[in-house]
Ligand code: GDP
């Protein structure tokens with residue numbers, strides 16, 4: 001059986017990772033004002049909770065249909081000795097974690113020593129840097145920004161973060177500087193067909209029996225509502241008053257008790273069904289001990305990143321004694337999935353079969369859950385402050401911020417100052433699950449240490 005640390009897979013470079021834009025600059029130049037301008041004031045107000053505002057560093061943003069994460073570096077490095085060192089350290093982190101750096105200076109004041117120290121660091125990092133001359137509230141002030149050419153970062157963008165002047169041009173430039181386009185989010189509310197479910201489990205747990213119970217013998221393979229033809233290998237069934245598409249069930253449409261083919265083909269069919277599905281019902285035989293074959297199929301579902309419902313079938317055969325033994329078996333054999341939803345059913349009597357529907361719905365909702373970046377980071381900052389990473393040879397890596405890189409299943413990326421202990425990553429994942437309701441779905445957590 002595989003361990004939770006198997007989740008620590010790398011995201012490929014053109015994967016789901018949303019690009020990161022870091023806003024850097026010395027205090028009072030207007031970084032937070034600019035960040036608020038970029039994310040839209042509504043989001044900032046909605047998420048404002050007294051006391052935690054200062055801790056929040058990363059937010060979701062969108063411009064011209066592209067999604068990115070904007071990071072306000074203001075809160076970092078509170079214990080650095082002097083100001084210049086602090087700003088340089090901020091800049092260093094920004095360079096390491098961001099795809100594009102927005103470097104903000106006060107356009108009225110002009111370049112300062114501290115600005116110059118930060119620039120040296122930014123240039124070494126080799127990331128695209130956009131220079132913002134902030135507080136240029138009117139066109140009359142624009143000539144003042146010419147002095148900023150001396151910073152050697154090219155043409156300054158005159159912006160008034162307070163009034164919004166010039167921020168559109170800046171954002172156009174930010175998008176142009178981003179790497180490969182982020183995947184386009186589908187925000188449309190287009191109606192979708194029935195959710196796709198894989199009914200899996202080792203031979204004889206009762207898959208055919210359950211399918212027959214749900215579908216009836218003569219179930220038409222045409223969706224009467226949408227008029228669409230269902231693939232003949234799939235079965236359209238009603239559970240809890242709702243239609244569900246049980247995928248790749250052709251092999252199960254047989255008389256109960258008929259031979260189900262070799263184990264090899266059964267395993268191929270299982271993999272194909274999981275692949276085609278959004279959520280899997282893993283059927284277990286409650287009368288039998290949980291076997292290695294069960295946990296192997298469980299791993300197939302989890303590794304494929306599908307939502308999961310465990311259905312303990314043949315519950316009509318379970319007595320008090322078996323129930324007690326089962327509790328211990330579940331703790332031991334299913335420890336990889338403490339988050340899985342469980343339903344006790346009987347395909348023979350029909351007991352609780354309808355209860356599969358709410359479990360499927362909940363698992364799918366959590367599988368598709370997106371946590372707003374601001375909310376994620378206010379929670380994460382408090383968590384890592386209360387329980388920092390253990391110290392290893394005098395040092396402890398720090399978690400700087402996190403973003404949710406994708407859904408289905410939820411994928412999170414932790415930006416850190418160094419590699420994290422797998423145990424600490426599991427701790428964060430466990431807390432993440434407690435906080436944001438990820439019952440019924442795998443959650444992927446990736447660590448991105450700064451180079
Ligand atoms: P930070 O420390 O860099 O995050 O700076 P803040 O965003 O907190 O801004 C510092 C001060 O500058 C605040 O009083 C802002 O209202 C002010 N400020 C920010 N942007 C502008 C601007 O574009 N024009 C003017 N006139 N003031 C600004």
Ligand code: GDP
Pocket residue numbers: 201202203204205206207208209210252255256257258260313314315316317345346347348349
């Ligand atoms: P499959 O190989 O997973 O498709 O399993 P089948 O549906 O062929 O069922 C295997 C055996 O278990 C058959 O003899 C079924 O009658 C029996 N069975 C299936 N579901 C139940 C149940 O809920 N209770 C009991 N007592 N037997 C069941």
